[in-house]
Amino acid sequence: MDNSKRYYVTTPIYYVNDVPHIGHAYTTLACDVLARFKRLDGFDVKFLTGTDEHGQKVEKSANDKGVDPQTFTDTVSQNFRDLLGVMNFSADDFIRTTEERHKISVQALWKRLIDAGEIYLGSYSGWYAVRDEAFYGEGELTSDKDGNKIAPSGAPVEWVEEPSYFFKLSAWQEKLLKFYDDNPDFIAPKSRRNEVTSFVSGGLNDLSVSRTTFKWGVPVPGDDAHIMYVWLDALTNYITAVGFPETETGEYATYWPADLHMVGKDILRFHAVYWPAFLMAAGLEPPKRVFAHGWWTNEGQKISKSLGNVIDPIELVSTYGLDQVRYFLLREVPFGNDGDFSRTAMVGRMNGELANDLGNLAQRVLSMVNKNCGGAVPKHGEFNADDNAMLSDAHSMIDGVGKHIDNQAFHEALEVIWLVIRASNAYVDAQAPWKLKKEDPARMETVLYVLAETVRHIAIMLQPFMPGSMGKMLDQLAVSHEHRSFGFLGPNHALVSGTALPAPEGVFPRFVEEEKGA
RNA sequence: GGCUGGGUAGCUCAGCUGGUUAGAGCGCGGCACUCAUAAUGCCGAGGUCGGCAGUUCAAGUCUGCCUCCAGCUACCA
Numbered sequence: 001m002d003n004s005k006r007y008y009v010t011t012p013i014y015y016v017n018d019v020p021h022i023g024h025a026y027t028t029l030a031c032d033v034l035a036r037f038k039r040l041d042g043f044d045v046k047f048l049t050g051t052d053e054h055g056q057k058v059e060k061s062a063n064d065k066g067v068d069p070q071t072f073t074d075t076v077s078q079n080f081r082d083l084l085g086v087m088n089f090s091a092d093d094f095i096r097t098t099e100e101r102h103k104i105s106v107q108a109l110w111k112r113l114i115d116a117g118e119i120y121l122g123s124y125s126g127w128y129a130v131r132d133e134a135f136y137g138e139g140e141l142t143s144d145k146d147g148n149k150i151a152p153s154g155a156p157v158e159w160v161e162e163p164s165y166f167f168k169l170s171a172w173q174e175k176l177l178k179f180y181d182d183n184p185d186f187i188a189p190k191s192r193r194n195e196v197t198s199f200v201s202g203g204l205n206d207l208s209v210s211r212t213t214f215k216w217g218v219p220v221p222g223d224d225a226h227i228m229y230v231w232l233d234a235l236t237n238y239i240t241a242v243g244f245p246e247t248e249t250g251e252y253a254t255y256w257p258a259d260l261h262m263v264g265k266d267i268l269r270f271h272a273v274y275w276p277a278f279l280m281a282a283g284l285e286p287p288k289r290v291f292a293h294g295w296w297t298n299e300g301q302k303i304s305k306s307l308g309n310v311i312d313p314i315e316l317v318s319t320y321g322l323d324q325v326r327y328f329l330l331r332e333v334p335f336g337n338d339g340d341f342s343r344t345a346m347v348g349r350m351n352g353e354l355a356n357d358l359g360n361l362a363q364r365v366l367s368m369v370n371k372n373c374g375g376a377v378p379k380h381g382e383f384n385a386d387d388n389a390m391l392s393d394a395h396s397m398i399d400g401v402g403k404h405i406d407n408q409a410f411h412e413a414l415e416v417i418w419l420v421i422r423a424s425n426a427y428v429d430a431q432a433p434w435k436l437k438k439e440d441p442a443r444m445e446t447v448l449y450v451l452a453e454t455v456r457h458i459a460i461m462l463q464p465f466m467p468g469s470m471g472k473m474l475d476q477l478a479v480s481h482e483h484r485s486f487g488f489l490g491p492n493h494a495l496v497s498g499t500a501l502p503a504p505e506g507v508f509p510r511f512v513e514e515e516k517g518a
Numbered sequence: 519g520g521c522u523g524g525g526u527a528g529c530u531c532a533g534c535u536g537g538u539u540a541g542a543g544c545g546c547g548g549c550a551c552u553c554a555u556a557a558u559g560c561c562g563a564g565g566u567c568g569g570c571a572g573u574u575c576a577a578g579u580c581u582g583c584c585u586c587c588a589g590c591u592a593c594c595a
Contacts, residue, residue: 190522190523191522191523191524191589191590192589192590194521194522194523194590195521195522195523195589195590195591196590198520198521198522198590198591199590199591202521202591202592265589332530333530334531338588340530345530345544348544348545351555352543352544353543355555355557356555356557356558357557357558359554359555359557360554360555360557360558361554361557361558362554363553363554363555363557364553364554364555364557364558365553365554366554367553367554368553368554371553372553415542415543418543422559425557425558425559426558426559426560428553428554428558428559429550429551429553429558429559429560430559432551432552432553433553434551434552434553434554435551435553437553506554506555507555508555509555510555510557
């Protein structure tokens with residue numbers, strides 16, 4: 001089977017205790033662009049997202065609300081599913097850890113680990129923070145005003161002492177380091193890779209992978225008193241979704257190992273250390289790559305619930321427009337870095353780059369075509385050096401964009417496209433088709449043809465980022481839906497002269513600040 | 519305390535293995551054009567490339583020290 005043209009990309013499963021915010025939208029957006037790009041490039045793509053619904057914290061939230069955990073998670077999980085529609089995310093599957101397929105999968109993985117001798121029963125005692133789902137060492141704790149011990153995160157901790165199963169993580173230090181060494185691109189960006197390797201080099205402790213103090217989770221096979229550790233449960237979703245424990249046929253055989261796990265930098269360790277260790281211990285292949293992206297600040301301020309400055313993606317979209325927001329998030333910041341969301345920057349990007357550079361380019365070209373070429377794709381004569389240079393820019397865009405996409409360098413990919421957009425505007429001015437209209441109408445048609453063809457390439461290339469808007473732009477060029485994939489780039493599928501075009505219509509309106517007062 | 523990555527034009531950042539006048543976008547100033555969403559194009563503005571010392575014919579680009587920022591990590595008995 002040809003496995004080279006398939007692509008499996010995942011978001012983390014989102015913890016249902018949260019309300020969807022810009023961070024969730026950002027992570028999924030990055031995956032959506034990758035998935036769309038690969039589909040257009042002829043890949044068989046699986047794009048997975050979903051929700052993480054187990055754990056003591058969820059159990060507690062449900063109790064506080066007076067509902068059973070399943071009812072509670074049914075409700076809040078829907079918030080994340082709704083976000084897909086709002087953001088136009090093209091996920092192929094939405095997994096919930098409370099699904100039966102997942103319970104089967106996690107328990108099967110557990111059995112593999114038991115059979116391999118990678119899990120043993122011991123007992124655990126330590127300071128545990130329910131809020132963080134994590135244990136802390138005595139030395140990490142501080143005290144609050146009332147003298148209660150609290151974790152570095154500020155979460156209250158309690159002393160727990162209970163029997164627990166352990167995963168022999170300590171035995172995996174060398175193998176993990178070798179794995180990182182053999183797979184230098186496994187962790188991205190590079191700086192994160194350094195952090196992980198230095199963490200692993202510092203030594204690993206066995207990991208407690210079961211709890212007995214709550215019930216809301218997947219029971220340990222053969223020992224119902226124990227509920228599996230939430231991270232072992234959660235991480236397994238990535239293989240559940242491809243049909244694990246069936247590994248010989250079906251989606252697992254097709255898609256695993258995943259090409260990319262996209263994660264926020266806060267959960268990199270779980271994905272880059274624990275997860276590959278679990279998988280290798282179970283005799284399964286680890287994923288090919290984990291990318292840890294950064295965080296957003298809001299107008300220069302750290303975002304936090306207590307500050308009340310959480311950014312709601314739904315509100316953003318209704319204020320600025322969907323594709324404008326999608327564009328901004330991936331354009332404003334080198335992917336992997338932290339970034340700042342500000343109204344000024346948002347409006348600057350949408351007006352300067354979408355409305356002025358791109359929207360106006362399409363509009364000025366299509367408008368001239370509409371008025372001067374009988375509302376149809378113009379005829380062209382011989383291309384001169386300028387024309388060929390312009391077309392060549394358009395044709396070669398895919399090379400640079402593809403390379404950057406494979407590195408998750410979205411901002412660079414967009415920059416490559418924008419270079420062509422700027423070159424197009426310069427070409428319009430240099431050729432001055434409005435002058436040619438009187439002096440040399442045939443030459444004018446050739447110039448407008450070159451421009452229309454260039455816009456076609458730009459629109460096709462930008463579809464993954466702004467699917468809705470680029471769909472409209474391609475509609476205006478009368479490019480049929482079957483001719484919008486990357487296979488139709490290049491001169492062999494160029495616009496056909498004489499094809500009737502609809503009346504042009506602006507795709508990216510300028511954002512005008514509303515007057516305050518009255 | 520240790521490790522890693524950074525400190526380059528007002529702002530956000532590019533600058534691979536050292537080599538003529540250090541680049542881009544935005545912002546700012548001027549000019550051109552009028553097809554287009556008052557959009558576009560062209561030109562310019564002169565930043566001791568965090569500091570000091572060193573290596574070299576030659577250093578943002580290498581070495582040492584210092585300083586500041588960020589992340590990770592350890593310790594605080």
